[in-house]
Amino acid sequence: MWFNDYMIQQKAYKFRFYPTRDQIEQLNREFGHARFVWNHALGLRSKAYRRRGESINYVGLSKHFTHLKKQTAFAWLKDATASCLTQKLIDLDKAFKGFFQGQADYPRFKKKQHRQAVRYQLDQRIVASNYRAGEFLKLPKLGALAIKWSQVPAGTPKMVTVTKTAAGRYFVTFMCEVEIQPLEKTNRAVGIDVGIKDVAVTSDGFFAGAPKYSYRHHRKLKRAQRTLARMQKGSNHWRRQRLKVARLHEKIANSRQDFLHKLTTWLIRRYDILCLEDLNVAGMLKNRRLARAIADVGLHKLKTYLEYKAQWYGREIRIIDRWFPSTKTCSACGKQHAMPLHKRVMKCDCGLEMDRDQNAAINILTAGLAGCGATYPQAA
Numbered sequence: 015m016w017f018n019d020y021m022i023q024q025k026a027y028k029f030r031f032y033p034t035r036d037q038i039e040q041l042n043r044e045f046g047h048a049r050f051v052w053n054h055a056l057g058l059r060s061k062a063y064r065r066r067g068e069s070i071n072y073v074g075l076s077k078h079f080t081h082l083k084k085q086t087a088f089a090w091l092k093d094a095t096a097s098c099l100t101q102k103l104i105d106l107d108k109a110f111k112g113f114f115q116g117q118a119d120y121p122r123f124k125k126k127q128h129r130q131a132v133r134y135q136l137d138q139r140i141v142a143s144n145y146r147a148g149e150f151l152k153l154p155k156l157g158a159l160a161i162k163w164s165q166v167p168a169g170t171p172k173m174v175t176v177t178k179t180a181a182g183r184y185f186v187t188f189m190c191e192v193e194i195q196p197l198e199k200t201n202r203a204v205g206i207d208v209g210i211k212d213v214a215v216t217s218d219g220f221f222a223g224a225p226k227y228s229y230r231h232h233r234k235l236k237r238a239q240r241t242l243a244r245m246q247k248g249s250n251h252w253r254r255q256r257l258k259v260a261r262l263h264e265k266i267a268n269s270r271q272d273f274l275h276k277l278t279t280w281l282i283r284r285y286d287i288l289c290l291e292d293l294n295v296a297g298m299l300k301n302r303r304l305a306r307a308i309a310d311v312g313l314h315k316l317k318t319y320l321e322y323k324a325q326w327y328g329r330e331i332r333i334i335d336r337w338f339p340s341t342k343t344c345s346a347c348g349k350q351h352a353m354p355l356h357k358r359v360m361k362c363d364c365g366l367e368m369d370r371d372q373n374a375a376i377n378i379l380t381a382g383l384a385g386c387g388a389t390y391p392q393a394a
């Protein structure tokens with residue numbers, strides 16, 4: 015939504031918090047009940063769909079649970095915050111919509127060991143007495159949370175999500191409406207070649223590298239996983255080791271995300287138009303070794319981050335058809351060459367000698383700007 019020259023956007027703020035013993039107990043109840051609602055509703059929907067080809071929607075499920083709560087056998091459902099349970103039904107509805115539109119896998123049952131989440135809808139009439147940015151947040155049945163505020167959220171949150179990671183850490187995420195100013199024009203356009211050795215190589219010769227965590231952390235993770243596999247399932251040692259594995263997973267995911275955020279913000283600030291190749295991630299995922307590498311650097315996230323940040327800041331992303339031979343074409347004269355993977359340099363009779371990825375990035379830029387009439391300087 016555009017209002018004059020600024021834009022209203024949903025922005026998420028995430029903070030760690032340290033629950034008290036009572037809060038941990040109540041949160042376990044909230045998570046457990048929410049899990050029950052999700053799994054029970056998923057079971058009902060799946061059965062109805064398989065047996066009768068019917069679709070039970072949110073309204074139907076909501077009625078079902080209202081009825082369920084009135085029965086004494088399910089009275090314990092009232093120990094959880096009602097709005098959190100409602101939100102789970104909404105989530106499930108969204109998950110099914112995503113599935114039917116071909117954008118997501120079939121919804122899965124949730125397990126206790128996985129990441130847990132509940133969402134609270136903040137009552138806007140009394141939000142002032144329960145929330146002050148950077149100071150306090152009180153939630154129903156929990157009271158005030160001890161939040162480690164690393165920044166002060168802008169705007170008033172309508173929703174708050176409480177999560178517990180698989181490693182047992184607690185976070186609270188605020189969804190706030192904030193105004194975002196578009197960035198000033200830079201009159202620069204760029205072609206970006208996305209890859210594994212360098213997550214991004216630009217047409218003007220910037221090599222992003224890859225997140226540095228990978229090697230050392232992965233070795234540690236592998237060792238921890240091997241130890242876990244040797245332990246007796248369900249024992250105390252096993253439980254502790256499983257937590258250790260989960261913590262390492264989280265560490266790797268966090269540093270990856272951090273790397274991608276920094277990189278994408280830098281790119282968005284620097285260029286008005288960013289041209290990318292349409293990544294055939296699904297096709298690449300069929301190659302198992304390649305799939306690991308792609309998951310490691312989070313290539314599909316790179317595109318997502320660029321797209322939403324471009325929207326926030328008034329930049330333009332242009333996606334080039336993935337069948338375009340960006341790697342094989344000489345960016346100086348247009349001649350095509352065989353470029354097997356080990357060939358790191360594009361050498362052409364015309365005299366061009368250039369890193370293969372940068373050469374590809376220049377071709378992506380040329381294709382992105384072709385026919386649009388823009389006069390952007392090409393790579394120097």
Ligand SMILES: [Zn+2]
Pocket residue numbers: 344345346347348349362363364365366
């Ligand atoms: Zn050439």
